[in-house]
Amino acid sequence: MSVFFVTFSIFLLVIGGMAIGYIVQRKTISGSCGGLGPLGIERICNCPEPCDARKKREARAARAEEWKRNQIL
Known part of the structure; x- marks a missing residue:
């Protein structure tokens, strides 16, 4: 049982050391391979043309961002 407690x-x-190191460095967590960018894949699906649902989502996000920008000015 003492081996268990020591381990x-x-x-x-x-x-705890890893947590303290993360807090002190204030770096974002990232994967070791750097994501899909080094492979030449810019999007997750890597489709030549995004689907209609994604186009609607991106348009809605762009409108919301534009609205936010106009509210600040």
Whole structure:
């Protein structure tokens, strides 16, 4: 049972150290490979033409962003 407590304590120390390092550096969490950009894929689906639902979603987001920009000015 003492081996379990020692191992558990070591894991807690490592996780705590990682958490403190993350808080101190204030860096965003990112994947180790850098995402799909290095592979030449700009979008998740990599479709030549987005579907209608995505076009509507993007248009709605653009309108909302434009509205926000106009409210600030």
